[in-house]
Amino acid sequence: MKQKRSSANPFTHTFSESLKSTNIVVTLLMLAVMAFMFFSMLSYPLSYRDPYMESPTAKDQYIYYLFAPNELATVFACGLMLVAGILMGLSSFRFITSKKTVNVYYSLGIKREKLFLAHYLSGALLLVVGAVLSVMVGVVMNLIYIGSSFELWQAATYYMMAFATIALFSYSVTAAVLSSVGTVFEGGIFSVIISFLPTFLLSSVQFLMNKLVWGNPFGVAFVETGLTHQYNSPSLVTHFSYLTPLTAFSSTLVEIADREKPLNADQAEKAAETIYELAASDYLTDLFWLIAIAAIFFLGMYLFKRRRAEISGFIGTNRVLNNVGIFVVAIFTFSVIFTSSPLQKYAAFGIALFAALLVFVILDAVLRRSFKEFKRDLVFLPMHLAVITAIFFIFSTGLFGYSKRVPAAEDIKSVSVSTVGVQSFFSEYYPMREDILVYPGSNEMISGFESEKDIKLIRDIHAKIAELNAADAYEMWKFSADHSSKRLASRIQFTYYLKNGKTVRRSFRNVSAGVIEELLKIYDTERFKKAADEALSPDTPIMQNERARLLRSEGVIVKVYPKDLSYIARLNLTSEQRNELYEALRQDIAEQTYKERYFPEKPPLGVISIVGNNYTDFDKGIIEVIEDENGRAYEKAIEPPSKADDIIKPPSGEPWDILDNSPTIAMHGTTDFNIDFVITEDMERTIKFLKDNNMIDAFKGSEKKYTSVQLVSIERSFTFQPFMLKYGFDFHYDAFGKSISKAKSNEEYRYDPLENQKTYTVTDAETIKVLKDISYLTYFSSGTGYAAVFNAEDGTAQYLYIPASKMPAALAGAVRNFDTEQLRDFNLSNY
Amino acid sequence: MIEAVNVTKKFGDFTAIESLSLTVPKGSIYGLVGYNGAGKTTLLKTIAGVYRPEGGKVLIDGEPVFENEKKKQRLFYVPDEIYFKPYATMNKMAAFYKGYYPNFSYDTFEKVTKLFGLDPTKRLNGFSKGMQRQAEVVFAMSTMPETLLLDESFDGLDPQKRAVVKELLYDYMSRKDVATIISSHNLHELQDLCDYVGLINGKRIVLSGSVSDLSKGKAKYRLVFDRPVTEQDFKDIPHKRLNIDGSIVTLMALGTPEEAYAKLKAMSPLLIEETLLTLEEIFLDEMEAEGNEAKKIFG
Known part of the structure; x- marks a missing residue:
């Protein structure tokens, strides 16, 4: 008798059979992950060959450095691992969802727990191997190009562990889910829902909080750019990222992937240290998730043992999962519909709740496919709706006082607050704030308000905002007669660092014009004055203060924008004169109030813009930091730039000269490259300096002859781009004027928002003169006032600003009537 | 010996079989007859350990069968809905079953396969329904079971192959002490094949006994x-x-x-x-x- 050897061990036999029968799709997916990892990392070895990279040897640079995917690719790779886990789970356990296969497997001589274990282990093994091989792609690149190091293997281990944990989590969830449902369809859907349960629920809550909880800071993108803090306000999902392994690990991996490419051995070592610190802090996370995975595994095994074979092939047999799945979809739908509805709060609630009801009815009908069962399940419908309604009302009422809480002054160590126009000495980058009729957003915060006076000021403003009606924030297009209570598209955030180590954050959307103007009082705080003082003081060590460094860099250009924007001038200052100017500015700013700066009684003389020499051309030559005899440090060019064309023309020898008289002139506001000072009439010391040095005429402008002035109310001007209204762009801004050429040849280069707009236009010379005298080069607008476009004979047009309080009543009425007519057919909902 | 004692199996609110009892002595073939939906397949699946009964017990040689590895390694259940692994040949399925049945005989496998004239290297999903039934019988015989459960196994077989299967069963029964249950609608077949017949109706065995006594x-x-x-x-x-x-x-x-x-x-x-x-x-x-x-x- 021919008798082949028997495996004689049903467990190992099942294990090997399961390995062999793993779905080809899953195998392909794992291969795709590896290929993806390979290609996403390919750029590293290529850049390693970059001839411009200055370093002793590549080995020094990369010896501690694991070639790994970049930021986006890391998130994608983590997502792929999660999907691979779910597909592997479906592949390994789909046999229990078919009557035919269950007949065979459950009649075999193997206990169910062994059957489960063998299938589980085979899938888990493949996932772990896939995770290891995926990371090994990077390791092999390192080994080929750089060589082996302990740190390399340590980093690689972390990656492998993270990838494997993510995959094993979703795999275990899928195994447990499939063990308790009848069809692969449900297995897939419920596995996704359970794997992302915290994400779905937190997102739903986030949506509701954003609209209902006045002051909710989660998911509002603010960055603190003070001297010591850098903080991104996370969404609820990010805040609770530890609730799922995907979010827990991907955030750490992204942080690792986001690190700078090392340029030398020291940087490489530091980068490596960062990885190990991040990874080390995550070992506990990993341990937690491995325990969680083990718990899910045992739950799955228990469910598998208790599984009723007769449910195979039948949908909707698991009432618990049905309810969880339906509830998640229902509350998510409710949140999205409620949040996006333009209707009044309770009407939106009614519609969203009805949508949740429909979700229940449709999904339950799909899952149960039996009218009798459906009727029986209807008992759950009120429960679902009651939970959703309860959440809604808890948030509606301000989350148990959360909305109105302002920490007590004595508990506060320091405060950070978002800015509305006072960033000059704080901001690293302040983009595009200058153009009238272009409305910039702001997401930056100033930190470090610590004095009793400053804290009181900010608390008082916060308290006023907290008392505002949350619902009005969504009805801002309803133009209000009372300007100070009118809501403006805005984001305001407060962060309190308490003495007990805790942090309190509140973020408000679309606050009133009144409190926005109050926020400008930050200009008067000790914190702001100190920042201005430090930036302008010659005693500040430049290596500790970016602003001081810019102002005192060798060969800065001191530009002047005159009040009519007819040219850009340059003040030709000696270093002594420059220091005198800075000192005059320092003393003037120290005494200047926010009203003088942002709401000056008379139009400003113009703007002085200090442009750092680092930024006057792209090829700055070789710079070194030197110290003068007093120990003050300066940046000095020790070799000239290589390209002569980039050098700005030399000074004429006069106190000031025209640097640029092209027809299109727009200020850029304070940026990384320059700092702007608005020169108002109260700045007596600065004006005296300018007069004493014969530079005051640089502010006069060229007195153009104007043929007409177009007047548009700022309120109407927003409707030129109504999407900005709809999506909450800032409605308030430090209005900086600009000059453009209306010549045909300049068409493609200019941005003229009034082009093709019907505007109220003044042509008589007398009125034009009146308007000229009340036009401001810059003024803080909180949704009021007028854009005045002066069309000159030379084909240029200057955009200036006229405050509402300055406009003659007759003209104001005429413009209002004209604009009301233009706005008559405007309907925001069309956009 | 197969013993079902007061077995009750429910599917939700529906009771498929209730307090059902039967005994199949070793060395005998028990024919299970009943209308469609009477509970024949449910009873066989419960005996095979696929279903866990809500009441009563199923014993094989005095031991409960559910989750009993040893007993099930000597039990083969041929379901009415046949399953083979995707793209499997008879050889591959033989290897599959061999891992679970310690008594699996390749010798028997080859002989019976040859007897039916089946090609063990061809994919089973290319077989006709009748050929797939024959293949299932081949696997059943090859595992050398002591308990054999055949659910509608003659369905789809031509008269000649039915005769072969019957012969095989007779021959196998004559050599081994096997307790066999066959469910079928074809009463003529059971009449000359079975030692005992049970009629299942209204969730219970309503008539049971030897063919001659009945x-x-x-x-x-x-x-x-x-x-x-x-x-x-x-x-x-x-x-x-x-x-x-x-x-x-x-x-x-x-x-x-x-x-x-x-x-x-x-x-x-x-x-x-x-x-x-x-x-x-x-x-x-x-x-x-x-x-x-x-x-x-x-x-």
Whole structure:
């Protein structure tokens, strides 16, 4: 008798059979992950060959450095691992969802727990191997190009562990889910829902909080750019990222992937240290998730043992999962519909709740496919709706006082607050704030308000905002007669660092014009004055203060924008004169109030813009930091730039000269490259300096002859781009004027928002003169006032600003009537 | 020996079998008959350990079968819905079963495969339904089971292959002490194959016993009289299905055949013929109530 050897061990036999029968799709997916990892990392070895990279040897640079995917690719790779886990789970356990296969497997001589274990282990093994091989792609690149190091293997281990944990989590969830449902369809859907349960629920809550909880800071993108803090306000999902392994690990991996490419051995070592610190802090996370995975595994095994074979092939047999799945979809739908509805709060609630009801009815009908069962399940419908309604009302009422809480002054160590126009000495980058009729957003915060006076000021403003009606924030297009209570598209955030180590954050959307103007009082705080003082003081060590460094860099250009924007001038200052100017500015700013700066009684003389020499051309030559005899440090060019064309023309020898008289002139506001000072009439010391040095005429402008002035109310001007209204762009801004050429040849280069707009236009010379005298080069607008476009004979047009309080009543009425007519057919909902 | 003791199996609110008991001694074949949906497959799956019963117990050689590795390694269940692994050949399925059945015999596998004329290297999903049934029988025989459960296994087999399967079963039973249950709609097949027959109806076994004992109890008669007779003439004779066609009468007499014969003889018929009931007739007799319902539907 021919008798082949028997495996004689049903467990190992099942294990090997399961390995062999793993779905080809899953195998392909794992291969795709590896290929993806390979290609996403390919750029590293290529850049390693970059001839411009200055370093002793590549080995020094990369010896501690694991070639790994970049930021986006890391998130994608983590997502792929999660999907691979779910597909592997479906592949390994789909046999229990078919009557035919269950007949065979459950009649075999193997206990169910062994059957489960063998299938589980085979899938888990493949996932772990896939995770290891995926990371090994990077390791092999390192080994080929750089060589082996302990740190390399340590980093690689972390990656492998993270990838494997993510995959094993979703795999275990899928195994447990499939063990308790009848069809692969449900297995897939419920596995996704359970794997992302915290994400779905937190997102739903986030949506509701954003609209209902006045002051909710989660998911509002603010960055603190003070001297010591850098903080991104996370969404609820990010805040609770530890609730799922995907979010827990991907955030750490992204942080690792986001690190700078090392340029030398020291940087490489530091980068490596960062990885190990991040990874080390995550070992506990990993341990937690491995325990969680083990718990899910045992739950799955228990469910598998208790599984009723007769449910195979039948949908909707698991009432618990049905309810969880339906509830998640229902509350998510409710949140999205409620949040996006333009209707009044309770009407939106009614519609969203009805949508949740429909979700229940449709999904339950799909899952149960039996009218009798459906009727029986209807008992759950009120429960679902009651939970959703309860959440809604808890948030509606301000989350148990959360909305109105302002920490007590004595508990506060320091405060950070978002800015509305006072960033000059704080901001690293302040983009595009200058153009009238272009409305910039702001997401930056100033930190470090610590004095009793400053804290009181900010608390008082916060308290006023907290008392505002949350619902009005969504009805801002309803133009209000009372300007100070009118809501403006805005984001305001407060962060309190308490003495007990805790942090309190509140973020408000679309606050009133009144409190926005109050926020400008930050200009008067000790914190702001100190920042201005430090930036302008010659005693500040430049290596500790970016602003001081810019102002005192060798060969800065001191530009002047005159009040009519007819040219850009340059003040030709000696270093002594420059220091005198800075000192005059320092003393003037120290005494200047926010009203003088942002709401000056008379139009400003113009703007002085200090442009750092680092930024006057792209090829700055070789710079070194030197110290003068007093120990003050300066940046000095020790070799000239290589390209002569980039050098700005030399000074004429006069106190000031025209640097640029092209027809299109727009200020850029304070940026990384320059700092702007608005020169108002109260700045007596600065004006005296300018007069004493014969530079005051640089502010006069060229007195153009104007043929007409177009007047548009700022309120109407927003409707030129109504999407900005709809999506909450800032409605308030430090209005900086600009000059453009209306010549045909300049068409493609200019941005003229009034082009093709019907505007109220003044042509008589007398009125034009009146308007000229009340036009401001810059003024803080909180949704009021007028854009005045002066069309000159030379084909240029200057955009200036006229405050509402300055406009003659007759003209104001005429413009209002004209604009009301233009706005008559405007309907925001069309956009 | 297979013993089902007061077995109850429910699917949600629906009770498929209730307090059902049966015994199949070793070395015997038990034929399980019943209408569609009567619970035959449910009972077989419960015996095979696929279903966990809500009540009662299933024992094989005195041990519970559910989650009993040892007993199930000597039990083979051929379901009515056949499953083979995707793209599998008979050789691959043989390797699959060999891992679970310690007594698996490749020798038997090859011989029986050859007997049916099947190609073990061809993919099973390319086989006809009948060939797949034969392949299942091959696997069943190759595992050398001590308990064999065949659910509608003759369905789709041509007469010649049915004969082969029967021969195989006889031969196997003659060599091994096997307890076998076969469910089928084809009562003729069970009649000459089974030692015992059980009729499952209304969630229970309503009739059970050896084929000869079952047949012994009931007989049908054909009588010819030299005069016209009426239903009134038979009022003292317990009977069913009386059919009078002038002087020719057919009926099924109740009670013992001897008593019935004596009473009928006393009516002085010209001719009296006695025939024992076939299993099918016994089955239909038990199902009479449902049969009458069907008659009502069509008037």
